[in-house]
Amino acid sequence: MIKSMTGFSRVERVSGPYHFRVEVKSLNSKGLNITNQIPGYLSMKELEMNSILQEYVKRGKVHLRVQIKFLEPPKVLEIDKNIVQAYYSMLEDVVNTLSLPEPVKLSDLLMFRDVFRMELSDEEIENVWNHFVPIFREALEKLVEERRKEGERIAADLKKILKDLLAGVEKIEKHSDQIPILYREKLKEEVEKILPQDISVREDVLENHIAFISTKADIREEITRLKSHIKRALELIESDSSVGLNLDFLGQEMLRELNTILSKSISVDISNLALEGKVLVSQFREQVQNVE
Template sequence: MLQSMTGYAARRAEGAGHDWAWEIRGVNGKGLDLRLRLPDWIAGLEPPLRAAVQGRVARGSIQVGLRVSAEGGAGALNLDEAAMGAALDALARVEAEALALGMTLAPSRAADIVTLRGVLTAEAPQADDAALRDALMADFGEVLDAFCAMRAAEGARLHAILSAQIDEIAALTEEAAQSAGARDAALRDRLRAQMARVMDNAYIVPSGLDAGRLEQELALLAVKSDVTEEFDRLRAHIAAARDLLASDAPVSRKLDFLCQEFMREANTLCSKSNDAALTRAGLALKTVIEQFREQVQNVE
């Protein structure tokens, strides 16, 4: 089944003395671009996370975020007395300079002083890295499952859209083939009439007119306007696209290549057309192929 490259999942859980929140976002990408935003104090978490995502996702721009905090709040607060002393000295000098200039400052509050950089610091939570890492990895499977389920659901919707577009391409191909058949019959009649006219007026054509050569030239014109091979290739591409849509493997690159081949044949039909009905069918075919190509860009 097709997978979309877009998806989202979030999850909160707790364990090993901590609580945490996961978030995974996925959007379209040319390849697999995996970016992790993890707490740097948990050692050894990134490699298994990367392996887990790469085992489930083949393409897309993926962002994995994790926030972890100790249960019951942050660690103990530490007052740096040296930093506090330096801050108080600085405040005293500022107040003295202001007083000398005749300025009166509002009294400083303790709450203002402890917010100065370095005066009051929080200890990093102490944790058993191995236990916390194991708990996080066990929980990550849940959020990754939810993320992949959303991509699969979106992929199912894309499958329905792409299948309908392939059906439309097939119908337009047969419509164009009927127009080409009617055109070929009219073209043969027109060429015969033109050749008869030329032969009837041979007296105004330079001597040496070769009726056999004229027939060859007219036959060559008919061959140049023949689009049988284009229809054969279009039908083959339609069958290949349907097989790819039924595949469980990532198929976006192959579908994108087929879109190019579809468009090549549709362009050739229009260039060889020389018929209003066939041209209309060819243009309609190009429109649906372009719509198909746009949807393919969302597939893994």
């Protein structure tokens, strides 16, 4: 069954010495657009993270937010002694120049944030990553399930639209049998308006003209293609693959066939049914914009 492009999931888990909070939100998009809000030390894993995400999501604007708390103090904090020495020398110079009574204290040096350097070891990063991946996959599975549930609702709406559209096409097909009769009546009316009453038109000549015009106005091919597009759309709706773009293309093709029928039609009934069909196709395409 088709999936929606919209969804949200959140998973919070404690794994090893870490507390994870993973949120994944997806919205409509023409393609797959991923943005990540992750701790800096996981930036080296971002490509792997996106690769895993693409196993679950094929289309949509996806935002990933990851928060990690260390339940045990990691050995990540270092002091850059060279920078400390530079700040100390600068402050000592200020104290001496201004003859200040207070000497430079350690607390003065610790006010400068860049004297600290926080950097996880590769081993620690791998440990975080190995605990993170199962939780990340759980969040993605929940997202897919949410998108699938929304997809079921969209599928029901699309099937209803296609059912109504097919019913309209079948009515057009029934009315199309009357096209030669309509052309005969219209042509006779035009002939009577143009020619004097004492001049008659050979019936065989009139029938040949009617047959020629009716051939140009034949809409059987358009009806056949419309039915084929509707059938294919119903098949795609049952698919578990990413079919949103294919469904949108079919919607365009349905609209083209209905426009052709409108341009050929001299039947008010057929024209009205084709216009109703165009409304249904517009509704179909609007819903398809939400499909992965």
